[in-house]
Amino acid sequence: MRLLRMKPGHGEIVVAEGDVDVPEEERMLIEAFRRELDNGLWAAVPLEERGGRRRAELVRDFSDVPRDAERVIFFPRAAGGAR
Amino acid sequence: MLVALGIAGVLFLVLAFEAARPTLRGTWARARARRAGPAAPDFDPGRERRAEQRARELLRTCVSEREWEMYRDLGLISVAGTVGAEPAAYAYLIYPHRPIVAYVPQTRELLSEYCVAFRDDERPFGSGRLPDADDVLAKWLALAADERALVAKANMHLPGRQVDPAVVRADLARLAEWARARSLARGTVRAA
Numbered sequence: 001m002r003l004l005r006m007k008p009g010h011g012e013i014v015v016a017e018g019d020v021d022v023p024e025e026e027r028m029l030i031e032a033f034r035r036e037l038d039n040g041l042w043a044a045v046p047l048e049e050r051g052g053r054r055r056a057e058l059v060r061d062f063s064d065v066p067r068d069a070e071r072v073i074f075f076p077r078a079a080g081g082a083r
Numbered sequence: 084m085l086v087a088l089g090i091a092g093v094l095f096l097v098l099a100f101e102a103a104r105p106t107l108r109g110t111w112a113r114a115r116a117r118r119a120g121p122a123a124p125d126f127d128p129g130r131e132r133r134a135e136q137r138a139r140e141l142l143r144t145c146v147s148e149r150e151w152e153m154y155r156d157l158g159l160i161s162v163a164g165t166v167g168a169e170p171a172a173y174a175y176l177i178y179p180h181r182p183i184v185a186y187v188p189q190t191r192e193l194l195s196e197y198c199v200a201f202r203d204d205e206r207p208f209g210s211g212r213l214p215d216a217d218d219v220l221a222k223w224l225a226l227a228a229d230e231r232a233l234v235a236k237a238n239m240h241l242p243g244r245q246v247d248p249a250v251v252r253a254d255l256a257r258l259a260e261w262a263r264a265r266s267l268a269r270g271t272v273r274a275a
Contacts, residue, residue, distance in 0.1 A: 004141070006138070006141075006201075006203075006213055006214075006217040006220075006221065007134075007203065007207060007213075008134075008203050008206070008207055008208060008210050008211055008212050008213050008214070009127075009130055009131065009134050009207055009208035009210065009214075010130075010134050010137070010207065010208075010214075011133070011134040011135070011136070011137025011138045011140075011141065011214055011217065012137060012138070012141050012217070039205075040204065042225070044224040044225075044228055046144075046145040046224070052147065052148075053147065054145065054146055054147045054150070054227070055227045055228075056145070056223070056224045056227040056228040057228050058224075058225070058228040058229055058232075073141070073145070073220075073224065075201055075213070075217070075220075075221045075224065076201040076202055076203045076204070076211070076213070076221070077201070078199050078200070078201055078221075078225055078233055078236045078237070079199070079200050079201075079202070079236065080198060080199060080200070080236060080237055080238040081182065081198030081199050081200040081237070081238055
């Protein structure tokens with residue numbers, strides 16, 4: 001699983017990468033996940049359904065991330081734009 | 084006596100002003116800089132182009148093939164609304180760094196603008212602005228995951244507040260033509 005973060009002037013960067021079935025690597029992923037959320041980012045898991053339809057889930061806890069997810073994408077929180 | 088005191092007072096004022104002049108000049112310069120606004124960000128066109136390329140690759144792997152081709156060819160993505168009847172009675176146009184525009188696909192009637200921003204407060208390279216494709220992907224992820232929540236976060240306006248309705252209608256016409264050409268190319272629609 002790779003944790004990716006969108007970054008201005010760069011595109012995405014890899015925040016952490018590891019195998020969720022390896023306890024040490026899972027711990028590292030969980031810590032990185034919490035750090036990004038603590039920094040005020042949203043986390044989304046892009047998913048593909050049968051038939052090719054694409055969708056996404058916003059997750060607030062690492063336990064909500066499907067175990068077989070390949071990527072979690074962190075991006076800045078949405079805020080109301082110009083009034 | 085009074086004259087002497089007056090001269091001494093004037094001398095004191097002149098000396099005090101001279102002593103304070105460097106500090107006053109610094110304060111004046113800082114105030115002018117504040118009035119002029121923040122310093123221009125460290126803009127590097129090459130870096131921004133590379134960032135957009137990376138962002139496009141991420142977008143390509145997250146959205147459907149049709150949506151990716153739409154962004155690649157038209158610079159926007161149309162997604163169906165998920166609230167209500169099937170098929171959806173409304174859809175959204177996702178533009179980079181512009182409000183999301185809701186519309187009725189059948190009539191091309193514009194419904195509303197949802198102004199929402201995804202700005203990175205860390206501001207690496209002096210700007211919190213995501214690459215265009217990342218901004219589109221952030222909107223797509225948020226809409227796909229929780230349409231109601233994103234709409235609730237956004238500032239809603241009538242069409243025309245920030246995006247020129249004529250431009251949106253032209254984009255919808257381009258989108259219809261693009262969809263037709265794509266269908267023809269794939270053999271899913273017979274030529275008229």
